Amino acid sequence: MSPQQPIEPAGRRLAILTEGHTEPVRGKTATCLLRYRPEEVVSLLDSTQVGKTAQDLLGVGGDTPVVGKLDDAPDANTLMIGIASAGGRFPDSWRPVLLQAIRSGMDVISGMHQFLCDDAEFARAAEQSGAKLIDVRKNDEHEVANRTGLREDCLRLHTVGQDCSVGKMLVAMELTIALNAAGRDAKFIATGQTGIMVEGDGCPVDCVVADFISGAVEKQVLANQHREIVVVEGQGSISHPRYSAVTLGILHGCVPHALVLCYEVGRTEVHGMPGFGLKPLDELLKTYEHMASLQGPCSVIGVAMNSRKVSAAEAEDERARIGEQLGLPVCDVVRDGPADLVAAVEKFRPQAVAT
Amino acid sequence: MSPQQPIEPAGRRLAILTEGHTEPVRGKTATCLLRYRPEEVVSLLDSTQVGKTAQDLLGVGGDTPVVGKLDDAPDANTLMIGIASAGGRFPDSWRPVLLQAIRSGMDVISGMHQFLCDDAEFARAAEQSGAKLIDVRKNDEHEVANRTGLREDCLRLHTVGQDCSVGKMLVAMELTIALNAAGRDAKFIATGQTGIMVEGDGCPVDCVVADFISGAVEKQVLANQHREIVVVEGQGSISHPRYSAVTLGILHGCVPHALVLCYEVGRTEVHGMPGFGLKPLDELLKTYEHMASLQGPCSVIGVAMNSRKVSAAEAEDERARIGEQLGLPVCDVVRDGPADLVAAVEKFRPQAVAT
Numbered sequence: 170m171s172p173q174q175p176i177e178p179a180g181r182r183l184a185i186l187t188e189g190h191t192e193p194v195r196g197k198t199a200t201c202l203l204r205y206r207p208e209e210v211v212s213l214l215d216s217t218q219v220g221k222t223a224q225d226l227l228g229v230g231g232d233t234p235v236v237g238k239l240d241d242a243p244d245a246n247t248l249m250i251g252i253a254s255a256g257g258r259f260p261d262s263w264r265p266v267l268l269q270a271i272r273s274g275m276d277v278i279s280g281m282h283q284f285l286c287d288d289a290e291f292a293r294a295a296e297q298s299g300a301k302l303i304d305v306r307k308n309d310e311h312e313v314a315n316r317t318g319l320r321e322d323c324l325r326l327h328t329v330g331q332d333c334s335v336g337k338m339l340v341a342m343e344l345t346i347a348l349n350a351a352g353r354d355a356k357f358i359a360t361g362q363t364g365i366m367v368e369g370d371g372c373p374v375d376c377v378v379a380d381f382i383s384g385a386v387e388k389q390v391l392a393n394q395h396r397e398i399v400v401v402e403g404q405g406s407i408s409h410p411r412y413s414a415v416t417l418g419i420l421h422g423c424v425p426h427a428l429v430l431c432y433e434v435g436r437t438e439v440h441g442m443p444g445f446g447l448k449p450l451d452e453l454l455k456t457y458e459h460m461a462s463l464q465g466p467c468s469v470i471g472v473a474m475n476s477r478k479v480s481a482a483e484a485e486d487e488r489a490r491i492g493e494q495l496g497l498p499v500c501d502v503v504r505d506g507p508a509d510l511v512a513a514v515e516k517f518r519p520q521a522v523a524t
Numbered sequence: 525m526s527p528q529q530p531i532e533p534a535g536r537r538l539a540i541l542t543e544g545h546t547e548p549v550r551g552k553t554a555t556c557l558l559r560y561r562p563e564e565v566v567s568l569l570d571s572t573q574v575g576k577t578a579q580d581l582l583g584v585g586g587d588t589p590v591v592g593k594l595d596d597a598p599d600a601n602t603l604m605i606g607i608a609s610a611g612g613r614f615p616d617s618w619r620p621v622l623l624q625a626i627r628s629g630m631d632v633i634s635g636m637h638q639f640l641c642d643d644a645e646f647a648r649a650a651e652q653s654g655a656k657l658i659d660v661r662k663n664d665e666h667e668v669a670n671r672t673g674l675r676e677d678c679l680r681l682h683t684v685g686q687d688c689s690v691g692k693m694l695v696a697m698e699l700t701i702a703l704n705a706a707g708r709d710a711k712f713i714a715t716g717q718t719g720i721m722v723e724g725d726g727c728p729v730d731c732v733v734a735d736f737i738s739g740a741v742e743k744q745v746l747a748n749q750h751r752e753i754v755v756v757e758g759q760g761s762i763s764h765p766r767y768s769a770v771t772l773g774i775l776h777g778c779v780p781h782a783l784v785l786c787y788e789v790g791r792t793e794v795h796g797m798p799g800f801g802l803k804p805l806d807e808l809l810k811t812y813e814h815m816a817s818l819q820g821p822c823s824v825i826g827v828a829m830n831s832r833k834v835s836a837a838e839a840e841d842e843r844a845r846i847g848e849q850l851g852l853p854v855c856d857v858v859r860d861g862p863a864d865l866v867a868a869v870e871k872f873r874p875q876a877v878a879t
């Protein structure tokens with residue numbers, strides 16, 4: 170798939186596979202589709218949660234039902250894998266339902282590193298039924314960054330984080346929507362499979378060949394800088410034991426003017442790596458600004474906290490405390506809305522770039 | 525090719541293609557093969573320099589001749605592409621000589637991103653002649669880093685740099701050789717195509733899928749940590765507009781105890797990117813230490829200067845000046861030998877790692 174090619178045909182009706190993981194972190198692809206493309210989602214597919222609703226389990230999606238088998242989602246014409254997995258491989262236990270969908274002629278959309286179209290059995294079944302296998306991460310990026318042609322009249326914003334799965338995509342999306350609602354012409358630039366599934370374009374940066382990470386991101390910026398503002402989704406964390414390369418490649422590929430630092434209240438360890446403590450926010454803020462500034466002047470202008478695991482009162486305390494500590498506006502874009510971040514963007518004046 | 529599989533069969537006799545670029549920077553693959561595997565090199569192939577010797581043009585390789593066509597290297601049984609190119613693609617003008625070699629049954633070794641074996645015409649010719657097409661960068665790395673099982677009784681050294689093509693591979697290689705000569709059991713870990721071509725194993729990190737960069741490097745360390753010391757070759761630079769992601773992925777994948785900072789005397793701009801100034805060494809040193817220390821305690825213990833473009837007297841001045849400025853041993857491993865770096869390693873005592 171070309172990263173510029175829209176991936177959602179008109180009339181897509183999705184069953185989203187979240188088997189065993191219909192919760193906001195592992196099921197973040199499902200959650201984001203329900204949040205931003207609710208009209209497309211017919212049902213969630215999780216045999217362990219039959220009878221519940223998306224709202225019950227994910228906090229979004231209203232009455233969208235959880236069903237136990239594909240036959241219970243007769244209106245769906247597309248099966249989407251709605252779970253993120255470390256390493257991006259799917260378990261063998263998913264094969265039967267994937268095969269059933271393909272054989273019935275449903276398109277299948279996957280954000281896994283393990284490509285559906287490279288699987289001989291899936292490919293054969295798709296050829297027979299006419300189903301399309303859409304591997305969102307598949308790409309052929311092979312251009313290095315050149316750092317030529319960047320326009321300084323397009324404001325480049327970028328969401329960065331303390332860890333994976335803290336809400337960098339959601340914050341970028343909400344900020345883009347709010348900026349547009351405020352009359353600015355802003356474009357969300359997706360850098361991961363979920364963002365691409367929602368937005369319909371972008372680049373699956375974590376699946377790009379290493380030498381071309383920054384080049385692939387630069388290409389997205391160049392293609393969209395006729396807009397007033399681009400909001401580039403971040404990935405991983407600059408301190409992540411696994412994914413820091415991806416994080417830095419995006420940071421140096423989009424040469425941001427300003428950053429929004431994202432974190433989850435109460436998280437102390439790296440997601441999926443028990444025993445690995447997270448770095449303090451103030452240290453990370455300085456590290457992000459320093460690393461970004463190797464390419465051009467850049468400041469963190471706001472903090473997005475994800476407070477889904479704490480009460481409203483605790484969230485307010487945290488918001489005040491972190492705002493005081495870092496001297497920056499802080500908000501939970503879901504709980505509080507992104508107005509404080511929009512105000513920070515409006516107030517921000519980028520420094521001139523000197524190479 | 526599996527990264528662990530040796531790539532040099534016994535009896536390899538190389539013609540190295542350096543057409544138009546028989547000079548130390550663009551022709552660094554050729555230069556390194558001549559330095560470390562001189563017995564394997566039959567000739568260089570460059571129609572613009574016929575009649576000269578490797579020593580004339582590259583400063584190594586003695587009387588190894590430069591010939592203008594493959595027919596003038598009848599003893600060679602393998603053609604190696606000896607040039608690095610930004611983006612890793614070869615020009616169309618190389619097709620005839622590559623095809624001639626393949627058709628004559630010679631194996632062809634390439635470190636390009638553009639794989640020989642994916643080229644229908646080359647693949648067909650190889651099938652007919654029995655020639656092997658060896659794409660050193662081809663890999664199937666798909667494991668994330670886990671940071672489990674690292675042994676603290678194996679010292680992890682890593683060469684990092686101010687820029688591409690300043691000598692990180694050469695320094696790692698020379699330091700490894702010198703450590704072994706001093707009675708230590710050290711292993712060079714190649715992370716780029718040239719290192720792999722010389723060493724026979726390693727991982728082509730710049731061609732690994734982004735999510736797995738650190739995992740691929742970790743795998744190399746785990747496979748070699750029964751040795752007393754591993755010396756991991758660095759790539760690019762932490763401040764490089766194109767390749768910083770690769771640099772950080774290696775830094776966080778090998779979790780080094782100690783770094784050697786490499787630079788070229790007199791270079792002021794990013795290699796291949798005129799107008800992009802290099803960051804000062806002292807700033808880079810702090811940046812590398814800070815970024816490495818996000819994963820574990822790490823110090824720069826020495827500086828390797830590449831002084832090939834200046835006189836012996838200028839090199840001595842520079843060595844004293846930088847040593848004074850950074851408070852570290854400085855040497856040119858070619859001009860001075862690596863003794864000062866070996867001494868720095870012997871003196872070094874790693875701090876205990878706490879996650």
